[in-house]
Amino acid sequence: GAGVSQSPSNKVTEKGKDVELRCDPISGHTALYWYRQSLGQGLEFLIYFQGNSAPDKSGLPSDRFSAERTGGSVSTLTIQRTQQEDSAVYLCASSPGLAAYNEQFFGPGTRLTVL
Amino acid sequence: DQQVKQNSPSLSVQEGRISILNCDYTNSMFDYFLWYKKYPAEGPTFLISISSIKDKNEDGRFTVFLNKSAKHLSLHIVPSQPGDSAVYFCAASEDGGSYIPTFGRGTSLIVHP
Numbered sequence: 001g002a003g004v005s006q007s008p009s010n011k012v013t014e015k016g017k018d019v020e021l022r023c024d025p026i027s028g029h030t031a032l033y034w035y036r037q038s039l040g041q042g043l044e045f046l047i048y049f050q051g052n053s054a055p056d057k058s059g060l061p062s063d064r065f066s067a068e069r070t071g072g073s074v075s076t077l078t079i080q081r082t083q084q085e086d087s088a089v090y091l092c093a094s095s096p097g098l099a100a101y102n103e104q105f106f107g108p109g110t111r112l113t114v115l
Numbered sequence: 116d117q118q119v120k121q122n123s124p125s126l127s128v129q130e131g132r133i134s135i136l137n138c139d140y141t142n143s144m145f146d147y148f149l150w151y152k153k154y155p156a157e158g159p160t161f162l163i164s165i166s167s168i169k170d171k172n173e174d175g176r177f178t179v180f181l182n183k184s185a186k187h188l189s190l191h192i193v194p195s196q197p198g199d200s201a202v203y204f205c206a207a208s209e210d211g212g213s214y215i216p217t218f219g220r221g222t223s224l225i226v227h228p
Contacts, residue, residue, distance in 0.1 A: 035218075040124075041220055042119075042218040043159075043206075048214065050214070056213075056215065099210060100146065100147035100211075101166070103149060106151075106158030108156065108157050
């Protein structure tokens with residue numbers, strides 16, 4: 001079956017512009033996570049959604065970052081007024097649930113470059 | 116403060132030999148550990164996991180060992196193959212806790228033919 005997909009695969013933008021990154025999770029997966037990976041760093045948690053519950057936004061680095069998940073499926077991560085330090089690979093993952101033993105299925109990522 | 120540490124950023128191994136990737140953690144509440152493998156331009160994929168009630172889990176060429184008292188786990192790959200060349204991430208989580216896995220920075224494994 002189809003895995004997690006993300007679009008665009010690459011995004012180059014100018015400082016100060018807004019960007020939207022899209023994630024299509026695996027059908028039926030209730031949990032959806034967003035991470036970012038900066039050069040030489042591990043995966044930094046940003047936000048997760050679980051079913052219809054309020055998202056856990058504890059990892060969002062600033063109020064310029066926001067995300068939504070429509071209909072319990074597709075999710076969009078929005079970065080407003082982008083800064084050069086936002087340059088990273090943004091990864092989306094979905095999971096059948098929130099239990100620790102549930103492996104996460106990752107998309108290929110969106111590489112964001114802010115000039 | 117990094118709660119999950121992979122202190123070796125890279126590891127080079129000859130094909131057919133054993134690869135040992137290490138991971139240390141500081142949070143004693145972590146009770147589930149997963150290893151992911153990442154090829155360039157792809158997302159990480161799940162490899163193997165272990166619960167804190169076990170000290171070893173084996174799946175084919177891959178074995179994960181957990182030493183709870185030392186807060187240390189290791190991934191053994193035997194025999195190593197060139198296709199194993201990738202970045203390996205260790206992740207830890209607390210079941211019933213925040214549901215947010217904590218990832219290490221990864222170890223880049225290169226297996227030479």
